[in-house]
Amino acid sequence: MVNPRFLVISLGNPLPKYTSLHSAGHFTLRGLAPLLPNQPPFAQTKFGKANALVSQGSKYTLVQSPTLMNVSGPFVARAWAEMLKTYEAKDCCLVIVHDELEKPLGVVRLVDWEKSHKGHNGLKSIRGVISQARFPESPLVRMAVGIGRPKERDPETVARYVLDSIPREMVDAFEGDAAGKARERLRELEAEWCEEAAKVK
Structure with missing residues (x-):
């Protein structure tokens, strides 16, 4: 049996300076916290x-990743390493929340880790330091x-579309x-x- 624990990291450029579509992951994560049972509010730590x-x-x-989008990888790798120091790898799942040009506005879908990043520099940065093969249990x-x-x-x-300021x-x-x-x-x-996990057992 697994005791599921999720590290959910949103990508984007730091808020509130960059209020753009490229930070859709940050906004979504911010709204997610109050919807989860007994989940505390965000705090700077x-x-x-x-x-x-x-x-x-x-x-x-x-x-919320504190880095600029294009250099997300090193922070995500350190955060994931910190998670694995606290909990067993078999119980840990890493979820990266990011903006996606290929999907209609507001659609939210799970995507395979190894699927093409399609030029998304944040995902490219993360894929350069974390691969599924290195963490077979997670x-x-x-x-x-x-x-x-x-x-x-x-x-x-396209750059202007994702980086321009968006309305409230x-x-x-x-x-x-x-x-x-x-x-x-x-x-x-x-x-x-x-x-x-039950099948493996």
């Missing part, structure tokens, strides 16, 4: 050898939060509806994980 916003409950440790999963795509596909337009109502949608979907995806992930 030391985690992964950095000062970060963390909500640490009995089952879920939610962390599920590593991505949770993609859809942000849609602009009609034009040239790099300059869009932030509210990520913290509300998308956060609710994220909670459901975590429930699905836990059920699948426990089912697979």
Whole structure:
């Protein structure tokens, strides 16, 4: 049997300075905390050898990566190492919450860890330091939060689309509806994980 514990890390550029679609993961995670049973509010604390916003409950440790998106990997690796020092690897699951251009706005889906990062520099940075092969006992999963795509596909337009400031109502949608979907995806992930663990037993 496993005793599921989740390290859920959102990617994005630090808030509140960068209120953009690229930080959809941060907004979703912020809305997720109040939806989980007995989950404390976020507080600034030391985690992964950095000062970060963390909500640490009995089952879920939610962390907003404090780094810029493109250099997320080293922080995520340190945070994951800290988790594995505290709990058994077989009981730990790493979930990375990130924005996803390929999915419609507000859609939240679980994605295989090894699936292509499709040019997402935050995921690329993490994949450079953490692979599923190195942690065979622990599920590593991505949770993609859809942000849609602009009609034009040239790099300059896409960069402007993900990095420009977004209105409060869009932030509210990520913290509300998308956060609710994220909670459901975590429930699905836990059920699948426990089912697979029971088969191994």
